Amino acid sequence: MPKDRKDTSEQAILDAAEEVFLTKGFAGARTTEIAKLAGVYHGMLHYYHGTKEELFSKVFDKKLQLLNHAFSFALEQNISFIEKIKSAIEAHFDFLLENPKLPLFIINEVMANPERKIMFKKLFAPKIGKILTMLEKEMKEEIEKGTIRNISPADLLLHIGSVNATSILPHIIMSENSNHKWNKKELAFWQQKRAENVEFVLRGISP
Amino acid sequence: MPKDRKDTSEQAILDAAEEVFLTKGFAGARTTEIAKLAGVYHGMLHYYHGTKEELFSKVFDKKLQLLNHAFSFALEQNISFIEKIKSAIEAHFDFLLENPKLPLFIINEVMANPERKIMFKKLFAPKIGKILTMLEKEMKEEIEKGTIRNISPADLLLHIGSVNATSILPHIIMSENSNHKWNKKELAFWQQKRAENVEFVLRGISP
DNA sequence: CTTTGCATTAGCAATTTTGTCAAACAAATT
């Protein structure tokens, strides 16, 4: 069995599909472009991965899993609430920096396709529910103690997500080359942004 | 000249195009769907508006103008800085509630098309530049006075935009019917959200 | 060294989507 040949083609197509789908979305992606990027004849694409829809699903499911795991916050350490929030913000920020295209990709594709919307709900509704009830309890105590102001867990979570996601957005939108690794100077810039976001959110929930 | 016939068809197509392009984007939109929604034979679409690309441009340009005008903040009233920020947040929030699909639409289409990216930059870079230098001066004073903490105008603006845009996002993503007017209960909900956002941002920049 | 099984090639078929056009039509003007 010529195993390595298959591996390289099948995987190359998957990698190319990920690249193209994440930047252009399902509707904007062309299977020919994916094949070309993978360096294979476009027949191979269907041979290994069936229809465009099926290929897309493989990419989408993978990204949904990634997002799902990323949601397993480091909120279970034995540190103060404020410290927990801080580390959650930082972890989330770092995740976004590693996966800058993910949020828009998921949002767009979920909005575009009712089935995926259902899928998305099923996967995240319970997860978010759990996090919220967990936070609910803990935040009630903190509010009584006076360490934070009166704010709902949902609002807090949304604020964190929004501030982090949007601070990276301008650079995704405006950058020419889609996949480049940050150099030292840029990393320092992002460190600063991250610190600012922590600062902003913590003050935002201060009593 | 049979003016009313033309007016209704030409405009109906434009309206339908707006609806479809804003929900599905350029790549996901179908000219046949637009024509159908407008209630005309699809030949009419090309007769009045040329190619799909040209029709799209009409919609896109209109929305860009809308966004541009919305950027003319109410930051020139003779009130305290904090009050200005508050009213800016509220105005921005209200604008988003009126045009919930606009941000994602612009972001996606600007990212997808290099020419539109250039167009976008040209239109907004100077505008934002002006706002920033204006804020720069004013905020410096406020920071010295001790009414707000040390934060850059760019960060503040981004925070406002992010918190507002993202608080509406979940409802856009999850809603089934795309264009519905808010009922009384929902309006109260949004009022609350808006107040929370004001609270969050103002505390976030507090000294 | 032949067979077997999968991978690859290259072209073609099917479908979808966009764009065009000539003919029919309707209203206003002369």
Next chain:
DNA sequence: AATTTGTTTGACAAAATTGCTAATGCAAAG
């Protein structure tokens, strides 16, 4: 009423995109 002007119809052409397949190649197993 005839002409003019612009609109609508309905079909069709062209292009783009996806999906299929028969022939070919290649490497491992028997």
